Amino acid sequence: MITGAGRGMGLDITKAALDAGHKVIATGRNIDKVAPAIGEHENLLVVKLDVNNSGDAEAAVGSGIAKFGKIDVLVNNAANFYAGYFEELSMEEIELQVATSLFGPMKVTRAVLPSMREQRSGHIITISSVAGLTGQTFCSAYAASKFGIEGWMESLQTEVQQFGINTTIVNPGFFRTELLTDDSTRFADHPIKDYDGAREQTIAFWKGANGNQPGDPAKLASALITIAHEENPPLRFLAGEDAVGAAEQVSTTLKEQLNAYRDLSSSMAY
Numbered sequence: 001m002i003t004g005a006g007r008g009m010g011l012d013i014t015k016a017a018l019d020a021g022h023k024v025i026a027t028g029r030n031i032d033k034v035a036p037a038i039g040e041h042e043n044l045l046v047v048k049l050d051v052n053n054s055g056d057a058e059a060a061v062g063s064g065i066a067k068f069g070k071i072d073v074l075v076n077n078a079a080n081f082y083a084g085y086f087e088e089l090s091m092e093e094i095e096l097q098v099a100t101s102l103f104g105p106m107k108v109t110r111a112v113l114p115s116m117r118e119q120r121s122g123h124i125i126t127i128s129s130v131a132g133l134t135g136q137t138f139c140s141a142y143a144a145s146k147f148g149i150e151g152w153m154e155s156l157q158t159e160v161q162q163f164g165i166n167t168t169i170v171n172p173g174f175f176r177t178e179l180l181t182d183d184s185t186r187f188a189d190h191p192i193k194d195y196d197g198a199r200e201q202t203i204a205f206w207k208g209a210n211g212n213q214p215g216d217p218a219k220l221a222s223a224l225i226t227i228a229h230e231e232n233p234p235l236r237f238l239a240g241e242d243a244v245g246a247a248e249q250v251s252t253t254l255k256e257q258l259n260a261y262r263d264l265s266s267s268m269a270y
Helices: 008-019 031-038 054-068 091-119 140-163 193-209 217-229 241-260
Strands: 024-028 044-048 073-076 081-083 122-127 165-172 185-187 236-239
Touching: 008 024, 008 031, 008 217, 024 031, 024 054, 031 044, 044 054, 054 091, 073 091, 081 091, 081 140, 091 122, 091 140, 091 165, 122 140, 122 217, 140 165, 165 217, 165 241, 217 236, 236 241
Parallel strands: 024 044, 073 122, 081 185, 122 165, 165 236
Antiparallel strands: none
C-alpha cells in the first residue's frame, strides 16, 4: 500500500513494486489522476485516500484487504512542502504542513496496524528527509514535521516489533521528484521586509533546484523494493550520497556538542 502514488516518488515506487510482481494498493487524493499515471495492471488497486482524513485511510485499508487478503508493506510517501522563514509562515501554514507530513502518515499507519498486528507481520516504511536529521534555512515547518516522523517511527518500532512488524525510516537527499514543483511547494504568504534580500535568493535557489536534483527516484524506488524483501530490514535507510554526507556531519556535530560541555552535562545528579 503506497500513499501519494499518482506522481513523483510515489509513482516510481508503485511502478517498481508492480514490476517486481507485487500486488499494489495505490492511493491518492484524486484517483482520476492516479490511475492514468500508473496505467492498467492486473495486480493494481487504485483507491482514493487523502492522508488527512482518517475515514479515507480506514476505507482504503479495508478495500485493499478485501481485494488482496492482507497488507504486507505500507509506504507512507505522500507529502507537501511549506517553504519560508519561520517568522513569515503563518500558524495555519505550519499546521497544514504538520497535518500532511506527520499526522497524515500517523493516520494511515493507525488504519493499517490492526491487520498487521493480527497477522503478526508487516513492514511500515515512512519517507522522512535529510530535513528530519538536521534543520535547514527556509525549512522550519517542513523540518519540524520530519523531525516528528523520526521520533514517532523510532518509538513505534519499540512497540510493534513484538508482533513481528518492522519499521524503516527513509531519509532521502535531493531527488528529482515533484516536491519542488508549484503543485507541491507553497511559499509563505506573509513576507517581512527584513527578510526580503535573503528570501529572494533562497526562493531562487529552490526554484532553480527543481528538475536538477542529483538523485534518481527510480533507483530509490528499486532500493525500497530490495529493503522490503529483507528478513531484517534496516531501521533507517539513507538515500543518496548527499544524505550520507549530511548524516555524517550530524553525527560529528552531535559528538562535538556532547564533548564541549560533557563535565557540566554530567554534573546534574543530586
